[in-house]
Amino acid sequence: MTNLIAAFSIEQVHRLTGLSISRLTGWDNDAFYQPSLAYKNRRSPYSRIYTFEDLVALRTLSLLRERVSMQHLRRAAVKLREHSGRPWSELTLYVVNREVHFKPQGSDQIQGAVSGQIALAIPLSSVAEDMQAKSEKMRLRDNSLVGKIEQHRFVMGGDPVIAGTRVLVSSIKAFARAGYSIGQIIEQYPSLKKQDVQAVLKEHELTQAA
Known part of the structure; x- marks a missing residue:
């Protein structure tokens, strides 16, 4: 999978993961x-910024x-942090009998994160x-933004950009x-x-020919 580097606001995380803003705020607090x-x-404003790894972890938690x-x-x-600094995004997780299971590094066995019991799992x-x-689809440019300029604190250091892009004015x-x-500019x-x-x-x- 291509490494995706991106920042997401709490509103975007809510839309992509299905977790409510109040729950995300509570988990943070x-x-x-x-x-x-x-x-x-x-x-x-915009004090909570999530990475793509955060997005994966929170969607995993939403499913769990x-x-x-x-x-x-x-x-x-x-228990899982003993095996990974980011357990919810770096480990492949399973659910068996309402318990989270995982496969330890270098092992073919799947064990309960809390109980340690070995299990077969999907x-x-x-x-x-x-x-x-989903995040790439969300970031597709809205046609209503064409021909507009915008400025956001966390986009290109707050400098003006073409709306819906990271192209600096x-x-x-x-x-x-x-x-x-x-x-030629469009090229x-x-x-x-x-x-x-x-x-x-x-x-x-400024004036330029098409």
């Missing part, structure tokens, strides 16, 4: 599961919650692949000032539309 890129001051109790998951987390579906597909301006036409950034470049040129009173 009681240190059961905390976002990898969180600020100390959780009251500030349908099969085992939270009390068991908390106990299992303590693995959960590939959560990582499922989350990658300053980069478009630099190409325009260097004499690139709209078509540099195939995800852009003519309206995107025109929006930058209009806002900054």
